[in-house]
Amino acid sequence: xxxxxxxxxxxxxxxxxxxxxxxxxxxxxxxxxxxxxxxxxxxxxxxxxxxxxxxxxxxxxxxxxxxxxxxxxxxxxxxxxxxxxxxxxxxxxxxxxxxxxxxxxxxxxxxxxxxxxxxxxxxxxxxxxxxxxxxxxxxxxxxxxxxxxxxxxxxxxxxxxxxxxxxxxxxxxxxxxxxxxxxxxxxxxxxxxxxxxxxxxxxxxxxxxxxxxxxxxxxxxxxxxxxxxxxxxxxxxxxxxxxxxxxxxxxxxxxxxxxxxxxxxxxxxxxxxxxxxxxxxxxxxxxxxxxxxxxxxxxxxxxxxxxxxxxxxxxxxxxxxxxxxxxxxxxxxxxxxxxxxxxxxxxxxxxxxxxxxxxxxxxxxxxxxxxxxxxxxxxxxxxxxxxxxxxxxxxxxxxxxxxxxxxxxxxxxxxxxxxxxxxxxxxxx
Amino acid sequence: xxxxxxxxxxxxxxxxxxxxxxxxxxxxxxxxxxxxxxxxxxxxxxxxxxxxxxxxxxxxxxxxxxxxxxxxxxxxxxxxxxxxxxxxxxxxxxxxxxxxxxxxxxxxxxxxxxxxxxxxxxxxxxxxxxxxxxxxxxxxxxxxxxxxxxxxxxxxxxxxxxxxxxxxxxxxxxxxxxxxxxxxxxxxxxxxxxxxxxxxxxxxxxx
Numbered sequence: 001x002x003x004x005x006x007x008x009x010x011x012x013x014x015x016x017x018x019x020x021x022x023x024x025x026x027x028x029x030x031x032x033x034x035x036x037x038x039x040x041x042x043x044x045x046x047x048x049x050x051x052x053x054x055x056x057x058x059x060x061x062x063x064x065x066x067x068x069x070x071x072x073x074x075x076x077x078x079x080x081x082x083x084x085x086x087x088x089x090x091x092x093x094x095x096x097x098x099x100x101x102x103x104x105x106x107x108x109x110x111x112x113x114x115x116x117x118x119x120x121x122x123x124x125x126x127x128x129x130x131x132x133x134x135x136x137x138x139x140x141x142x143x144x145x146x147x148x149x150x151x152x153x154x155x156x157x158x159x160x161x162x163x164x165x166x167x168x169x170x171x172x173x174x175x176x177x178x179x180x181x182x183x184x185x186x187x188x189x190x191x192x193x194x195x196x197x198x199x200x201x202x203x204x205x206x207x208x209x210x211x212x213x214x215x216x217x218x219x220x221x222x223x224x225x226x227x228x229x230x231x232x233x234x235x236x237x238x239x240x241x242x243x244x245x246x247x248x249x250x251x252x253x254x255x256x257x258x259x260x261x262x263x264x265x266x267x268x269x270x271x272x273x274x275x276x277x278x279x280x281x282x283x284x285x286x287x288x289x290x291x292x293x294x295x296x297x298x299x300x301x302x303x304x305x306x307x308x309x310x311x312x313x314x315x316x317x318x319x320x321x322x323x324x325x326x327x328x329x330x331x332x333x334x335x336x337x338x339x340x341x342x343x344x345x346x347x348x349x350x351x352x353x354x355x356x357x358x359x360x361x362x363x364x365x366x367x368x369x370x371x372x373x374x375x376x377x378x379x380x381x382x383x384x385x386x387x388x389x390x391x392x393x394x395x396x397x398x399x400x401x402x403x404x405x406x407x408x409x410x411x412x413x414x415x416x417x418x419x420x421x422x423x424x425x426x427x428x429x
Numbered sequence: 430x431x432x433x434x435x436x437x438x439x440x441x442x443x444x445x446x447x448x449x450x451x452x453x454x455x456x457x458x459x460x461x462x463x464x465x466x467x468x469x470x471x472x473x474x475x476x477x478x479x480x481x482x483x484x485x486x487x488x489x490x491x492x493x494x495x496x497x498x499x500x501x502x503x504x505x506x507x508x509x510x511x512x513x514x515x516x517x518x519x520x521x522x523x524x525x526x527x528x529x530x531x532x533x534x535x536x537x538x539x540x541x542x543x544x545x546x547x548x549x550x551x552x553x554x555x556x557x558x559x560x561x562x563x564x565x566x567x568x569x570x571x572x573x574x575x576x577x578x579x580x581x582x583x584x585x586x587x588x589x590x591x592x593x594x595x596x597x598x599x600x601x602x603x604x605x606x607x608x609x610x611x612x613x614x615x616x617x618x619x620x621x622x623x624x625x626x627x628x629x630x631x632x633x634x635x636x
Contacts, residue, residue, distance in 0.1 A: 001524075001531040013523035330521045336480055337533045337574075338508020340501050421480050425519055426471075 003343070007350050010330075014323050018355060021319035025359025026366060028312030029401060032305045033367025034374070036394045041386045045072070046291070049183045050283045052122065054265045057081070057089055057272060058254040063281035064290060070101055070254035071283055073111050073183055077103050080251035081278055083204055089272060089280075090255055094264035097122070099256040100204075102195035105155035110145045112155045112171070112188045114195030114252075122256070123182040130175030136197055139171045139190040143179035144385060147188075155188075155198065169198045185385050192252060202250045305397055309404050316355055317408035320348065324412050331416050332424030341417035348416050352409025356402050364398070431456045431491065431582065431614055432477065438485035439476060448473065448632055456581075459608075459615040461628035470618040470634040471516075471586055477616060478511055478584045479503050491581075508535055512575030512613070514585040514604070518567050522560035526551055526570045529559050534577040545573040548610075549603060568600060576607045583608055585617040589624055597623055 011018050050071050058066040061078030068075035083100075090098035099122060102114030113119070117132055120140070130149040133140055141147045151173045171190065179185055193203045259265050269280035324331075331344060339347075368388045375386040432454040454460050462470040475481040477488060479495060488495040490506065498506065512533070520529045531542055546552045549569040554562060562570065575583050585604065589597035601624050608615050617628070625631050 001528045005528070006524075006532070009523055009528070329519065333515075333519045333521060334532070335504075336507070336513055336515075336519075338504050338511075338535070340504040342501070422475055425515055425517070 003347055003350070007347060007354065010327070011351060011354060014327075017319050017323055021315050021355045022358045022362060024315035025312045025356060025401070025405060026363035028308045028315075029360055029363025029398070030367040030370055031308045032397045032401065033364065033388075033394060034371050035305050035308075036391065036397055037367075037371045037386075037388055040389065040391045040393065041381070044181075045183075046287045048181060050287060052258050053256045053283050054259045055257040055269055055272075056254055056281045056283055057086065057257060057278050058281070060277065060279045063279060064286045066254065066279055066281045067283045067286040068290070069103070070256065071183070073113075073187065077253045078279065080253055083250040083252050085276065085278060086252055086255050089257070089268075089276075089278070092268065094259050094261065094268050095257050096260045097258040100192055100252045101254045101256065102192045102251075103253040104195060104199060105157055107153050107155050107171075107188060108146075110142075110186055110188050112139070112190060112195065114190055114192040116192065119189065119256075120177070120184065123180055123184050125180040125182065125184050126178045127175045128178040130173070132175055133190055133194075134174075136191060136194045137169060137171050138174045138194075139188050140175035140177060141173055141189070142177050142185040142187045144185040144382075145176075145188055147173050147176075149173050149176055169194075179385060181385055196250055204250050204252075309397070309401050312359065312401060313404040313408040316352055316359075316405050317411065319355065320352060320409050320412040321415070324416055328416070328419050328424045331419055332421045335417075335419065335421045336425065344417040345410075345413040348413035349406055349409050352406050352413070353402075355409075356405025359405070360398060360402060430454075430489075431458070433489040434477065434486070435489070436486035437473075437476065437483060437488065439472065439481070440484055448634060452632070454614065454616070454630070457612060457614055458629040459605075459627065460617075461625060461631045462616070462618040462634050463620065463622065463625065463631055464634035465620055468634050470620075473634060474584055474586055474616065474618040478513070478582075479507050509578070510581050512578060512580035512583045514571050514575045514583065514588055516587040516590065518571040520559035520562075520567055520570055520574075523558060525556050525558055526562060526566070526573075527555040529570055530573045530577050532577075533574045536578070538579075541579065542573075542577060545576055545607070548607065549573050565596070569603065572600070572603055572607065576611060576613075579611045580613050583613050583615045585615060587619050587621070588617060589621050590619065594623065597621065601627055 050067075053071055056067055056070045058070060058077065059079030059081050065075050066078045069077040086100070089095065090100070097118065099116060099119045100114075101119075103111060105112040120127075120132070127140065128143070130140070147153060152170050153173075154170050171188075171194070177184055196203060257268075259268060265282065269282055272278055272280035334344060335341075371388050375381040430453055432452070434448070434452040434454075436450050437448075437452075462473055464470045472481065476483055479488075483495060490510070493506065495503065521532070524532065527542070527546070530545060534542065543552075546555055549572060551566070551569055551573060554566050554570075557566075559567060559570065575585075583604065588604065589600055592600060604615060605627060607613075615628070617624070618634075
């Protein structure tokens with residue numbers, strides 16, 4: 001009879017105890033996987049979607065709100081800014097690229113974003129079917145938007161999709177993007193002029209050759225500034241002219257800027273905030289604040305996961321230590337017939353390893369399926385294309401859990417190896 | 430010389446209180462330690478078998494001094510040379526009879542296991558869990574386990590204490606028959622005077 005048979009027989013004999021230990025370990029592993037995957041996904045989205053965007057310019061208000069609404073499209077905009085004013089900063093010598101965004105409408109929860117083609121290029125997204133928009137009311141939809149080429153739809157005012165519909169301005173889908181794992185996957189992209197036209201504002205003209213945008217025709221002088229709805233509610237974004245007959249001056253919601261130098265990242269926002277009526281926000285700074293505020297920083301995840309691992313290790317420890325009382329007679333027999341202390345330690349450690357491995361397998365599967373199920377059940381996760389990805393952190397935690405599980409068996413193993421043989425044999429029932 | 434026991438001392442007694450200051454046991458000879466309960470015979474048996482550490486003096490087995498051996502070497506010596514029949518049998522309940530026997534065998538000699546199963550009439554129960562065996566079956570499994578590794582010494586603690594005359598005779602026959610086959614010496618501790626005649630040397634402990 002080899003030691004493996006002895007271990008399996010011993011575990012089977014204590015199946016309920018072992019089952020509970022495996023269950024607790026599996027629970028810990030599941031939690032660790034889900035926590036690390038959420039952390040990875042959020043971190044990935046924050047970094048991917050915010051990559052190469054140094055400054056966001058928009059209406060005065062909360063910088064975090066501006067960043068969330070303009071980069072991640074998860075909050076209402078702070079308001080609109082006159083395109084003429086925005087244009088001044090887009091053409092600033094320290095600006096390398098500038099992408100205009102005009103928000104305000106949506107379709108079934110998917111935001112309609114008036115922008116330039118450079119927005120697609122910025123995320124290195126590719127068109128899967130169809131083509132990019134050319135004319136007004138032509139749109140390109142992200143991979144997660146349930147629309148296909150040649151579909152028609154009508155946008156609703158506001159960002160929830162349950163408000164007034166722009167019945168007179170149906171959009172036509174002319175292209176669909178490949179999944180890019182970025183915010184584009186859940187957006188509906190069109191020209192800035194489409195959004196302006198829907199809201200009764202003057203066209204702007206884009207200069208594609210320089211990737212900058214500027215107004216060839218600025219009608220501010222003719223129409224003056226017009227703001228009828230305010231900016232801080234669900235309808236924030238483009239002001240909605242319900243009559244849609246009289247054009248007002250062009251306004252956009254935000255500009256995403258890539259600067260030419262790191263020093264410009266610091267100086268340009270200061271200049272804008274000081275010398276203009278606009279707000280310039282630093283996305284890196286704001287997302288760091290967001291992480292801290294929501295407690296989703298790396299440290300929070302690590303600490304929480306650490307406690308889960310400790311719980312799992314303690315369950316293995318208590319399972320093995322608790323069972324020692326009942327099996328010390330068996331262990332005394334093994335010691336008496338010549339099993340060395342080292343061999344007894346190896347046997348108990350192996351039991352810990354078997355329990356931990358079983359917990360890792362069960363918890364691993366539950367964690368993967370659980371996370372993927374949550375990704376399907378929770379709309380924002382589904383929309384952002386979240387799914388289980390084996391990350392360095394998840395793999396590290398799995399290794400740490402295995403080591404912790406085996407280490408948890410060490411104390412019971414040493415105790416088992418040092419039992420009083422004679423006492424156990426003589427007191428055994 | 431199988432065993433040479435010199436000036437043995439333990440925390441609870443000196444050898445002088447138990448047995449002569451020099452005790453020698455020859456190969457293939459059988460020693461019985463006899464005495465009333467609490468006289469120290471089981472302690473002496475445990476000391477000789479290496480299950481308890483000695484405080485002073487020495488035990489020399491086949492030229493190897495216990496005091497010179499590490500704990501690991503003593504474990505190996507026990508595993509290779511000794512077989513044990515415990516008073517409470519001490520089978521591992523969740524293992525089968527066959528597994529309990531082979532547990533003590535370190536050289537994987539399946540032929541010898543089969544021989545023991547046949548000789549002790551255990552073949553029929555070999556795959557039965559030890560906890561489900563009758564006392565008689567369990568006693569035979571314990572004897573088979575003690576013989577599994579073809580030991581040169583079999584230590585038996587009160588092997589017949591709870592048995593009637595007939596069963597005591599049967600058990601001692603089994604142990605001595607198998608010891609004869611393997612050429613093992615038997616060192617037993619008991620208060621049961623019925624089995625005295627079977628041993629070459631009988632030592633009354635504590636007198």
